[in-house]
Amino acid sequence: MKAPICRHACRALAEGALESGPQALFFRFHLWYCWYCWPYKRQLRALGDAAREVWGPRRDTRAVEDRVLAQLMRPPS
Amino acid sequence: MEDVVAAADLRARRPEAIERLVRENTAPLFHAALGLGFRESDAEELVQDVFVAFLEAAPRFEGHSTPRTFLFGILYNKSSNLRRRRLKEVSEDEVDARYDGRFNAWGIWSPKPPEQAALDSELKTHLEECAGGLSEDQRLAFYLREVEGESTDSLCNILGVSGTNLRVILFRARNKLRDCLEARWGGPR
Structure with missing residues (x-):
């Protein structure tokens, strides 16, 4: 069973609550060394990497921009 | 200014x-x-x-x-x-696409699944399927945070929620996706 600190630290990681706040530094330090939290941390990181791989590639949207502009600039009928 | x-x-x-x-x-x-x-x-x-x-x-x-x-x-x-x-149209489109996909180039019924399914990468299929199980706010919050790198303040403004609510939304989104992927192919490794 994971120690309570691991549960709180992993939750803070998933919540994106490690950027700031009184406990962020404490949790970041815990996650840095904790062997038990490592698989969870690795899974969330892999999830983010997968999302960027799937949805990250940029497409050329110039044609879409032109169509949007044509619609917006159309004089009211 | x-x-x-x-x-x-x-x-x-x-x-x-x-x-x-x-x-x-x-x-x-x-x-x-x-x-x-x-x-x-x-x-x-x-x-x-x-x-x-x-x-x-x-x-x-x-x-x-x-x-x-x-x-x-x-x-x-x-x-x-x-x-x-789109909810109604999507379900109808899926039926049509599946039906059409079961006929080969000669118009003969094929027992094999459509080839398109094999073309999609496993990861993409699983992640997109799993993301379909998220609510609109969870999906947008996850996308904007992970792919666009939006800040917490910006996400709160976009979704019209407090910082506390945003944390809950992100927590649920990430864990739903993690659970779903884990169940399908052993999880993100």
Whole structure:
């Protein structure tokens, strides 16, 4: 069973609550060394990497921009 | 100061301000719509609706938030509406596509699944399927945080939630996806 600190630290990681706040530094330090939290941390990181791989590639949207502009600039009928 | 001037130009519907707005924001909006699971044609329709709604609301836009945040807020509302509207069509499209896909090039019934399924990468299929199980706010929050790298403040403005609520949304989104992927192929490794 994971120690309570691991549960709180992993939750803070998933919540994106490690950027700031009184406990962020404490949790970041815990996650840095904790062997038990490592698989969870690795899974969330892999999830983010997968999302960027799937949805990250940029497409050329110039044609879409032109169509949007044509619609917006159309004089009211 | 620059934001205030830009907001005034947009309220006055100056063509150059509108063009700048569209050129700078179409790509992130279009990619976000794709990230929300819409097909390209629907994503484009959604982006057009967002800009039209923005210009309609322009007289009330005072530049307190950035145009980008304002536009993403509209996208969030519009995507929920479009998804509801598309719900019936999607189910019908899926039946049609599956039915058509079971016939080979000679028009003969094939017991094999459509080839297209094999072309999609396993990861993409699983992640997109699992993302389909998220609510609209969870999906947009996850996409904007992970792919676009939006800040907490910006996400709170876009979704119209407090920081505490945003934490819950992100926690649920990440864990739903993690659980779903874990159940399907042993989880992200």
